[in-house]
Amino acid sequence: MSSEALVVCHECDLLLREVPLEAGGLARCTRCGCNLYRHQPEGLERSLVFALTAVVLFVIANSFPIVSMNSRGLMSSTTLLGAVGVLLHDDMPSVALLVFVTTFLMPALEIGALIYLLLPLKLGRVPPAVPSVFRLLHAVQPWSMVEVFMLGLLVTISKLAAMASVVPGIALWSFVLLMFAVSAAVAGFDVRIFWARVGALR
Amino acid sequence: MTAGTALVTGASAGVLACHTCGLTQRAAPEAHGLTCARCGSSLHFRKPDSISRAWALLIAAYVLIIPANLLPVMQTGSLFGSEKDTILSGVIYLWTSGSQPLAIILFIASIAIPAAKLLSLTFLLVSVQRRSLWAPRERTRLYRVVEAVGRWSMIDVYVAAMLTALVQFGSLMSIRAGSGAIAFGAVVVLTIFAAESFDPRLIWDRAEPAEPAEPANGEKQ
Ligand SMILES: [Zn+2]
Ligand SMILES: [Zn+2]
Numbered sequence: 001m002s003s004e005a006l007v008v009c010h011e012c013d014l015l016l017r018e019v020p021l022e023a024g025g026l027a028r029c030t031r032c033g034c035n036l037y038r039h040q041p042e043g044l045e046r047s048l049v050f051a052l053t054a055v056v057l058f059v060i061a062n063s064f065p066i067v068s069m070n071s072r073g074l075m076s077s078t079t080l081l082g083a084v085g086v087l088l089h090d091d092m093p094s095v096a097l098l099v100f101v102t103t104f105l106m107p108a109l110e111i112g113a114l115i116y117l118l119l120p121l122k123l124g125r126v127p128p129a130v131p132s133v134f135r136l137l138h139a140v141q142p143w144s145m146v147e148v149f150m151l152g153l154l155v156t157i158s159k160l161a162a163m164a165s166v167v168p169g170i171a172l173w174s175f176v177l178l179m180f181a182v183s184a185a186v187a188g189f190d191v192r193i194f195w196a197r198v199g200a201l202r
Numbered sequence: 203m204t205a206g207t208a209l210v211t212g213a214s215a216g217v218l219a220c221h222t223c224g225l226t227q228r229a230a231p232e233a234h235g236l237t238c239a240r241c242g243s244s245l246h247f248r249k250p251d252s253i254s255r256a257w258a259l260l261i262a263a264y265v266l267i268i269p270a271n272l273l274p275v276m277q278t279g280s281l282f283g284s285e286k287d288t289i290l291s292g293v294i295y296l297w298t299s300g301s302q303p304l305a306i307i308l309f310i311a312s313i314a315i316p317a318a319k320l321l322s323l324t325f326l327l328v329s330v331q332r333r334s335l336w337a338p339r340e341r342t343r344l345y346r347v348v349e350a351v352g353r354w355s356m357i358d359v360y361v362a363a364m365l366t367a368l369v370q371f372g373s374l375m376s377i378r379a380g381s382g383a384i385a386f387g388a389v390v391v392l393t394i395f396a397a398e399s400f401d402p403r404l405i406w407d408r409a410e411p412a413e414p415a416e417p418a419n420g421e422k423q
Binding site: 031067071094095096156159192195 | 209210211215219221222223224241243247296299304307308311338339342343345353356357358359360361362363366367368369370374378379383388391394398402403405406
């Protein structure tokens with residue numbers, strides 16, 4: 001019984017024999033039904049492409065106003081960081097921090113960590129400090145909430161539309177695309193293939 | 203799973219998998235301070251102090267959900283006076299002003315999800331402490347859902363933040379995030395940590411004590 005060929009379910013602790021999967025397959029625990037692992041042979045390449053796309057979208061999304069509103073001559077617009085600044089100025093540092101961390105800092109770290117791990121690997125090299133960056137990626141993910149922010153923006157715009165004319169900015173569309181790019185980059189990151197490649201290059 | 207098939211757990215076989223990278227490795231059952239050979243994460247058969255940590259975070263969330271719902275999340279000031287909106291009054295306003303779909307989204311994200319999350323975690327903790335044998339598969343699924351939906355409660359915080367940033371016209375009209383938003387944000391963060399502290403393997407430890415035997419096969423899909 002070699003420990004290489006065994007998997008342990010992280011939700012019910014059942015010890016399972018690893019089963020080989022075809023491309024796109026998903027292995028599930030027989031006892032609790034949770035997802036054990038996937039097999040995506042092209043996943044890492046896809047993940048890298050989407051992560052690089054996400055960088056461009058992230059820069060655009062944060063360089064331009066998300067929405068502009070106009071109500072009887074009163075004009076106003078804001079970027080994401082602009083909104084964080086207003087909250088800080090308005091004595092709401094904890095809310096400012098929460099917004100900054102979940103919509104800016106964590107997504108930036110997530111995209112950065114993916115590229116740091118995957119780009120050198122693509123070029124046939126193992127970057128330094130792989131374990132630490134891998135752990136960072138894992139720790140950051142639950143707090144990266146671009147998709148929730150998108151729904152929040154949708155609600156904000158609908159609320160504003162009742163009292164003013166609202167013009168969505170280029171940053172809003174970038175956020176929509178960023179949401180898809182980040183999800184695709186994360187979904188393509190096949191952990192097992194990643195470590196297999198790291199091991200093969202070392 | 204057929205009757206008579208004994209199941210082996212990682213703990214009973216002295217095998218554990220890294221939570222971060224998934225590497226399966228061997229360890230003595232009573233070993234402490236282990237780290238993953240591949241990614242360096244700390245390893246344990248069960249999350250340390252899972253139940254007491256989850257309870258502490260959960261109780262803090264129960265306390266804060268009261269101001270989160272009673273204090274205003276948003277204050278609107280205009281020439282015609284000022285208006286304070288709590289989470290519930292905001293939802294009711296949206297409903298009566300004709301945006302029922304939005305009202306439903308906000309009701310689910312800001313009221314239903316946090317309440318369901320607190321109650322589900324309480325139920326899971328109590329059932330584990332009472333060594334319940336009832337429906338472990340369903341309870342594990344409940345935990346998985348609780349873990350996945352918690353983040354959606356952040357919507358209200360984002361709405362308050364963006365409205366504050368956009369509607370700043372001095373005495374003509376301005377919106378400020380209220381102290382309820384702080385309490386609400388804290389509830390969301392605390393429940394995310396509470397769900398993370400809970401160890402779903404405890405549901406199974408008590409439900410089906412495993413006996414040493416051959417490992418089962420994973421299920422292909
Ligand atoms: Zn399982
Ligand atoms: Zn590991």
